[in-house]
Amino acid sequence: MKLTNIMIGLFLGVGLISSCQSEIDEAKGYGYLQLSSIDVNKGVETRADITESEAIAVDILDESNAVVQHADDWRNLDDVILPVATYTIKAYSADKNMETQGFDAQPYYAGQKDVVIEANKAKNVNITCKLAQTMVSVNCSETFKSTFAGYTCYIEGADALSIPFVEDEARAAYVKAGQPLTVKVDFGNGKSFSQEITSKAEAAYHYKVNLDITEGNAGFDISVDQTIHQYDVTVKVPTKQESADMVTSDIKNDASKVWGQFAYLSGSCNLAEITSPVQFRYKKKADAEWTTIEAVQEEGTKNYSAKVAPLDFGTEYEYYILCGDKAGETCTFTTESYVEIPNLNFDTWSQNEKDWYPNADASNSYWSTGNEGVTLGGNSNSVGVSDSYSGLAAQLQTVEVTMFVFVKVKAAGNIFIGSYKTNAQDPASSVTFGRDYSGARPTKLSGYFKYQPGATMSDGSVPSEKLEKDECDIYIQLWSGGETIGEGHFITNETVSEYTHFEIPIEYTVTNKRPDKIAIVATSSRYGGYFDGMNVIGQLAIGSTLWVDDFELSYY
Template structure:
């Protein structure tokens, strides 16, 4: 049977029926949304056990991404009276779980469109619901079957995905789109073969993998038929599989081994006698020339490793272990991708009233400061200035302002995150960090000046008495709410000229990749400690920190 593309037709209008018209006449700022038809376009071959019926739910969302109307079945959604505005219409499989992967997963369809409702005007809009997953199947040529009598094939991907395709398996599996997919053949006795078939799988495509044999090096042939959304992938497996004497460790899913611009290659040499230096060879998959590096033996074991750098972001590499004329299996890995942190040089500033923002849109949209709180009783204390290393710099100053009838001390600060003033609980005004999916940095560097204030305040944090105020520049990364990496630069010295600093990032967890990042700079290290409205951190009014031209390093 056929994979369905589901078309939902929508009719927007007034004057649909006389009763609708009369209601709109009474409310000129409204229009009607009507779902009028569904068209099924059968275009791509899918699994034979999938039924043709498809329950489609619909959400109507406003500009704030709030659902203003939902229907479990689009057919039950009556005419909807909506205020004049732009809406997003989302349609999706009502009874499926998109996260399920494997033979038991069912196809999940989704699609969306936007529409502007205008008073007293009729419009039409169509939504095409397409398959949101990737389909994959594995078959073996007769030559492969006759050459190898005992084997199991697996399709592997992100999040420990491993789908077994035993001999003569004919079923098709559904997996999440957008992930790297690899076919792995386990021959037993420690012999395996792996080949990446796609670095980023596409939704609504079927990857039909055929395993064949070759007497030389492994290879892969790919052809695409756009008319039926199908990739035909032929993987050529060498007829002679290396023994377990030389084992190249598969590191592609090991976050502790694969970073943005470096990787730790690993493997084992189980030969009785090692007469030649053990080495690793690696290259970009797209290149033809290999680079050789010496391997380092782990004391008391037959395991070897080597750090290779610098590598390119988001690039697939091949590698294998080598001892004399004996080589291990060729494996692959893909380095972490680069994601740019905006305005690291602090050259971009914008103003809204008394508030200055380190972003172009006059809001705390990526970088933030506490200016919105400080300007309740004074002027912004975190601003862009021409006294810089280059362009503009961020000047952060500890000040005292009067908010309502209370005097409040506020440290100058700039940070990746958000700020929303809470006068009754100032400590909760700050939210550090934003989503991050880029490569893990190994160092934060930049330029700074610092002038501690003249007189320290009393305070209970820290417990020991400080003689001078301290500035703090730091970076922090999280994964699932857990801190995995952090680094600080702290000083109380007067630094009158822009001076370079470097902050190595210490990763206490190396087997996880970050999902959140924060970079913070403050003129008073303990300025963020509050007891109600009162600052209990020791600091000095007038302490000023200048920071400029931050940079992240990745190896």
Template sequence: MKTNILVTSLFLLAGLFTSCQSEMDEAKGYGYLQLSSIDVNKGVETRADITESEAIAVDILDESNDVIQHADDWRNLNDVILPVATYTIKAYSADKNMETQGFDAQPYYAGQKDVAIEANKAKSVNITCKLAQTMVSVSCSETFKSTFAGYTCYIEGADALSIPFVEDEARAAYVKAGQPLTVKVDFGNGKSFSQEITSKAEAAYHYKVNLDITEGNAGFDISVDQTIHQYDVTVKVPTKQESTDMVTSDIKNDASKVWGQFAYLSGICNLAEVTSPVQFRYKKKADSEWTTVEAVQEDGTKNYSAKVTLLDFNTEYEYYILCGDKTGETCSFTTESYEEIPNLNFDTWTKVQKGLFTKRDCWFPNGDEANSYWATGNDGVVTLKSSNSIPVEDGRSGYSVQLSTISITMVGYAAGNIFIGEYNTNMSDPASSVSFGRPYSGARPVKLSGWYKYAPGAEMRTGATVPADRTLTSDECEIYIKLWSGETLIGEGSFVDNKNVSEYTKFECPIEYIDPTKRPTKITIVATSSRYGGEFEGTSVVGQLAEGSTLWVDDFELSYY
């Protein structure tokens, strides 16, 4: 803003009128004062509510500072004859209140000059009226807006002055000069940041405050254009405000706290007396509304936590701890991303003719003619027998998987199986034909569920040695899931049954994480008609099982909270 200048031209003229000259000759101790004109400098920029017809009042004060002449409009103050003395001439906005502050305040202009009246002499004097208040406005950088959502900025001063600048407020406010000014940012969650921008606001100055961020300590930069008296103040608001009473734990890099659709919020309350329930508030960073949840205190500590669920995948959230009117720092985290496991409903299959002497149907549980994601042992079985892991239509939607345990030359038995991984037949070392797992970097599931039927074989085989600690009286089917980080197993869950289940029944397989601080790089899901059908000694299966055991599975689903 350029300072608006009102120029009041005050002229002391001798011999203004012939009729007055004789009076002055007689008095000898008097002079004449006449207000000739008031001009508005239109070549400068100001707020839009400044009009061309600015009303200017005039006071003439004697040496005792008493007003001896006044006019609400300078044009109504006609020729004035004054005794020889020194006078103060004050010109000021006639129809405005300089005490009003804020967006509704109007600019108030004032100026004054001392004039010495001499006998029988005329003098002229010009008084420059300038803005008697301070202007202040607030803007925010795009970085600030993207970092903080739902904030309100206040310009604070003396006598409880507090002017709110909501987000994207473009107007400037007028405030009284001479007072200290502070910018305060309220983040809407009980946390705020304050920074003094001047210890004494100067009249006719415009403080243009620009809010920005810094990862370090708070600070501000000031540049001044002395010609137009404009202060450009950049206030650097730290992204974190430290608190000694309430500490919000930063969980964004803690895999044990941040999952795909839930998170464990944590913090510390160091208040000497906790008079209100300790709580957490959280929201999506892009949202404005906060959700409040009760915190649970860890026995014997000042630590508090809360589990929040039904979060969205790959989404940034903000949160903080609070107790009464005390709040901890606002922190953020981003949930794990969702990665789709293909063909969990087992509706996609491809059939190829394969076999050593006789061509048979070899089924692959993928859209191509290979064990490209899901795999079975069919590729080895069809060398001598028909596929024992096949799609069937038996009452569920689309296809289900039928897995059967069969007898087979050379290895003795082959359990029906389907798994995430690779299968490459190795007749000299059958156990090495199977490689479990595929690369996976998605959110960690907490449960595998689906539908199954099971018919264990009529008679258990004899002479089997695995497991060695017990003798099975009925074959067992198994469905399990495992996750690894590198070569380290970090989570697993298993469902086992040995009963005859003739109707599709829901199964659930909770996943226990051995090391919740690591995120997975590999995953497998396995279903088999005989739990110990993959136990080999040399080239022979040595697991306890029953020929004819059959497992049907369909519509697997992973849960993430």
């Protein structure tokens, strides 16, 4: 089976009709565009051969992507005079829907090219329309058919795509390009086998899936023939699928099991007699060698699990459960990806007049402080200093500033991931903690600090008990959909004169969700952010100073 290319010839007319030529001569800022022909390349075929009657629509779009000319059939598009500019010519199947998937879908062709219209100049422009979808078919070997009975194969993809290929189904299906595709074999009785065949299906390619059997672990091989745009995908399904003695749990979509640099493998062993230790084997999908790890049995069950670490970020792994010569099916998972948090070492600072910022652009663009509020009545109290563990450090100091000539306001030194916009009438609303985050879930925040509590505690109603000394607070918080899923604090009131290492384990109260927002916060006075109007009601001490440096996130 081959895929069709449709050639559309678009060119600026060489022999322009006299009336149009006259118009061009009078308006030097215009050029002439003429659609001349469609050439169907009969040497390549899709499931349904394309003929000269294939309806191809054409759009001409200007630089703002607005359609300036359209024709449902390119042959009905009159000669076009266009102002000098760059245009995009799009050609596509006029009577088909690219969103339709399955056996009933029709091939959808599309192509485009930019063309520069120049005054009184003729050009030739060719557009190649190619298949915008992916083709996929499934073939089962005779040994597969004789080994397994009563099975159904499915091609699964994004948005709940599931196309059934019953036994001896010879047709190919069209699916949307760009999505992951998985072949699944349902054997009935709750038993099934799955194998991803591509993480991103290519347009204008045919994926021919060939199912065979193996006495060992699942096998997967893929080759490509660029001359006919075809992937030959061979999947070897273990014959052990007939038995439910060893079951590998599919953790691919379980956020509680798959993290950035570790995963919890799980499965069950239903053998009447277990003569060997139950183990898991795992490896990077791209590697050849397996790593074996002992499994731990859950008390009172036939379920087993094992934590594997360290793993690489954003990497696909394979694994299966094993007992003696009995093995479960091979499953896959992909670890969470790493996303860098900028300026964790606090070496980058910039200044705008009296305001200091822990970013390079003299704004609260990622990390923020309350400096813009403090400098209304004093100087920045959260600054970068050379008194550091390495490079620069953040020095955060609790101060008292005079606002509006006569109003004295206490302000804790702070640095945090989030945004700050001064609201002098309601200081508590000036701060918004956290920024969008799509990276792996960290398990620990560590770094270095010094702390000097201030000499005299102020009165305040928060907390309710009387504090003898001020307290600093360093913490991390992660959210998902507005819900806190993980958090950890480091709090002390001790005087620490030399840079000292700290570690904050992150406790996840929700493990089956991945974060969409993160905040890291450090403050010289733990209760400095509690306000009643403009008045700080948190107990604190003027002069309390916290130095922090070289923060680091760990992931296992």
